[in-house]
Amino acid sequence: MSAPNKSYDPVEVTALSPQELERARDEALAAIAAAGTLDDLKQVRLAHAGDRSPLALANRExxxxxPAGRAEAGKRIGAARGAVGQALKARQAELEDERDQRVLVxxxxxxxxxxxxxPRGARHPLTTTQxxxxxxxxxxxxxxxxxxxVEAEWFNFDALNFTPDHPARTMQDTFFVGSEETGLVMRTHTSPVQVRSLLSRPxxxxxxxxxxxFRTDExxxxxxxxxxxxxxxxxxxxLTMADLRGGIGVFVEGMFGEGLKTRFRPSYFPFTEPSAEVxxxxxxxxxxSAEPGGDPCRTCSSEGWIELGGCGMVNPRVLVACGVxxxxxxxxxxxxxxxxxxxFRHGVEDMHDMVEGDVRFTLPFGMEI
Ligand SMILES: [Zn+2]
Structure with a gap:
């Protein structure tokens, strides 16, 4: 870079000589071509087109x-600065394009x-089992x-042949909505839907x-x-009890495996007669496991049988209450x-696991549907 000439002797203003301008221009063009990144180019722009660049300093001279020589010199500087400016612009565009392509990749x-x-989450095993x-x-x-x-007492109890003094109807077992006089309870079983179905379906x-x-259990x-x-x-x-046995049998085989037997034991429910435990x-x-010498079984406590639920023939009083x-x-x-x-199907031993909502319990059941 030449220092500003202070002599005011036109012959001494080497910065404006065609060779010097050409050199400064070529240096600038080489630096621009060599700039590999936008940051490099920024430095090159500062050094070769900035206020302190050789061409800018020459311009000041x-x-x-x-007066006679100024136009000629101005033309040369203008051409050199123009060439540098264009090269900067072109390289800038090139580098920006490269950067955009790279970012895309x-x-x-x-x-x-x-x-x-x-985590993907999982449906609650109670839902999928149901x-x-x-x-x-x-x-x-x-x-x-x-x-x-929330059910009317009539659907939950009366229509199902629970007498007014039946012990299940007290607040000991049943959640009443408000006081007992409201006649509204949290349903204690799904049986009221039997009544609703008979009343609403052909x-x-x-x-x-x-x-x-819902029941008032702890x-x-x-x-x-x-x-x-x-x-x-x-x-x-x-329909007879044979149909009931057949239906339950198909359920047991469909749910737990083919060839499994069922047995009925006499029982009592107000809404069925006769009634049985299955x-x-x-x-x-x-x-x-229940045979002599059999290996112990955790699932049935070595009983050989698992209690499934209650069933029976619909009590004629229920049919009458439903208009059948x-x-x-x-x-x-x-x-x-x-x-x-x-x-018993999955060996879950504590009810707390089912109601506490801990995802670690639910996840192993996955998305079984
Ligand atoms: Zn067993």
Whole structure:
């Protein structure tokens, strides 16, 4: 870089000589071509086109020339600065284009890659178990029916042949909504949906009714104030206890495996007559644990049988309450606990796990549907 000439002798203004200007221009063009990044180019611009660059400094010397020589020198500097300016602009565009291409490649998002930034979640096993249970009955031609969780006492008790003094009707077992005079309860079973189905559907009726039920139990390992039932009802002409046994048998085989036997034990429910408790053969040991010398079985506590739920032929009084002629129609019904089914089917031992909402409990069940 030449220092400004202070002599005012035109002959001495070497910065304005054609050779010197050419050299400064060529240096600038070489530096521009060599700039590999936009940052490099910024430095080159400062050094070769900035206020302190050789060409800018030479420009300042024009005033030192005699008037006759100024135009010629101005032309040469203008041409050199123009060439440098154009080269800068072109290189800038080139480098920006390169950068844009690189960013496109480097920041490409492959939308087909597996997405693992958030846990996938899983449906609650009570929901999937309940749906699986209902599906077996749907495969037999049953429809799924639902009813309200806040229920009128009449649907929950009276229509189902619970006498007014039945112990289940007290606040000891039942959540009343408001005082007992309101006549509204949190349904204690899914059976009121039987009544609603019979009142609202044409006969014959084949429905399964899954849903939440409520009783005043404390939460412990085997009880919960909120639990789920799957209830089934078939009302048609000529149905007998044999149809009930057949239906339950298909359910057990569909849910737990082929060839499993069921057995009925006499029981009592106000809304069925006769009534029975249903047991199914243990699907793990198939009864072998109860044989002499059999290996112990945790699933059935070596009983060989697992308690499934209650069932029976629909009490004619219930049919009458629902406007169905018991002389012409008969029906069967059953109720199964969803929590209980989940417990023995998957070895869940504590009710707390099902209600506490800890995702570590739910996840191993995955997305089973
Ligand atoms: Zn067993």
């Amino acid at each position: 024009i005033g030192a020339l005699p 480097e920041e490409t998002v492959d939308v087909t890659l597996p997405w693992d930034r958030a 749906e699986r249970m209902a599906d077996v009955f749907v495969s037999m031609g049953f429809e799924v029916a639902e009813g309200p969780e 006969l014959p009726v084949y429905v399964v009714m899954p849903g939440k039920t 939460l412990d390992a085997t009880h919960s104030p909120v639990f789920h039932q799957l209830e089934g009802l078939a009302v048609d002409e000529g 047991d199914m053969q243990c699907f793990v040991c198939r009864g072998a 002629d018991p002389e012409r129609y008969s029906g069967w019904a059953f109720g199964l606990g969803v929590e209980r089914t989940l417990m």
